[in-house]
Amino acid sequence: MAESEAEGEALRAVRRCLEAFPAEARELSFTDSVPYLDSLPSPLEFYREWVCPNKPCIIRNAVNHWPALKKWTLAYLREIMNSKLVSVAVTPNGYADAVYQDWFVMPEERHMPFSAFLDIVEKKVTSPGVFYVQKQCSNLTEEFPELMGDVESDIPWMSEAVGKKPDAVNFWLGESAAVTSLHKDHYENLYCVISGEKHFLLHPPSDRPFIPYELYPSATYHIAENGSFEVVDDKAAEKVPWIPLDPLNPDLERFPEYAQAKPLRCTVKSGEMLYLPSLWFHHVQQSHGCIAVNYWYDMEYDLKYSYYQLLDSLTKAIARKS
């Protein structure tokens, strides 16, 4: 066999390995749906059965003891937070941190009285754009400390399991049009729905060969005086690798590989907690006015992480340039 022929055969074999891998990993490790736990596992069991193998689950009855479950209505939040200024992500289309017309666009971050934000969610006033309290810098502890007494500052059995406290506790409240585009985080994520529902679409990290990434210049939405949105170039920022694909309506002509990816879908209801493992791709929607709190525990950068990084590098190495 000529050398170039042997090289061509080797590359085809590499492609076959990477294409077969997601199904092999799925068959060995993951089920077609996200399983439910009806009671709390011990910290050791939770680490061994879910965190270490990087498997999602929905835990029922984990936050029954939180006052928030009964107390947190929009009226109660209005009473407690009143006109205090909070950070709200505002976008024209509900997509904060997502690809729009060949840009990676971040939301306008508006500081506004919480009561004015609630007026919009409750449709007492209209305002151009989609509003979402979703700032992921531990905004529950930073901006809503008045609410901390109704939940917990960490999830004790998870802190014991992973041997550390969460890096961030985030508060989420927004309109039904607000969507979180497909992405992944380097956190072990416990996502607790207090009221309403969150709809997750998930891919395990092993689906990476089917998930497209592209590099986009970074921009931010700004609302002009007349209420129209403009996309403002963040000139100083580096380009951002992001996923251009909408998993609800994938463009399979442009991204044919994605046809082989099989998303898991789940709905997390009031009182339920999703364990969303680190590096899982997720796309999130919600019922209007859904209230949620999530805990981000930093992941371990261990052999499993190195393997993922290798998968990522190899996927890029064999990508056909279009």
Add this chain to the structure above:
Amino acid sequence: MAESEAEGEALRAVRRCLEAFPAEARELSFTDSVPYLDSLPSPLEFYREWVCPNKPCIIRNAVNHWPALKKWTLAYLREIMNSKLVSVAVTPNGYADAVYQDWFVMPEERHMPFSAFLDIVEKKVTSPGVFYVQKQCSNLTEEFPELMGDVESDIPWMSEAVGKKPDAVNFWLGESAAVTSLHKDHYENLYCVISGEKHFLLHPPSDRPFIPYELYPSATYHIAENGSFEVVDDKAAEKVPWIPLDPLNPDLERFPEYAQAKPLRCTVKSGEMLYLPSLWFHHVQQSHGCIAVNYWYDMEYDLKYSYYQLLDSLTKAIARKS
């Protein structure tokens, strides 16, 4: 760029990824030597810090309470076991389960009185070949039940950590010439030295791109009447993939990739326990008459395992046919 040129570039990029991976994994996860623990960790800590990240360690003071540590001399074993028949691996050169002249050769498995075996180890008689009690089918419980009272049937904190009992408890006793060739097992291995020393040479699974495998026909040593050894073809057996490389004296002309692999070496002494994680390549030597007991806990076939399988497949896919 012409297509074949792009393909060549893609394959070179794949090769670079796989060559860089072992060092990247090592830097993130592993130290240059095997760390010591001076006391027992909790089951959760052990799972989180060692089993899940697939990191070896040597645990001191883990088996201080075993009567075996004080009782197990060769004289005591002779008294207890006497002339009871046991399985002994006999080879001409000390290598059981290893590549010899383009064969994968297994030892002659001889059933002999334990006292006759000890006569050889203690050099009271001479006999052609190298003798090693090393049968890995839970031979401690199966062939040496009289000794079980001096150790434990499992390692309780490990059984709690991994949520199961060991699949096998093995007893090891042999001559200094007996060597275990480089290989890996699908077990979490707790290796306890009772007397003497074991010398381990280790490679993490992430070194797979530098570890050569080849396919060999299977054979077994037989000792002829005159004491000479012959290699007998196991005609019915399938070919066996095995590592032809001797890490103590690597043939770098034949296996140039191995020059980039960096073995970890450690000596496990009497009273110490090595945690040898699943899929770690290991080569083992010992002091003459070393006595050891090890516990094999079946590994988890999870995402980390799938990633290893991918690494294995890719290493084969890009191997240059010689």
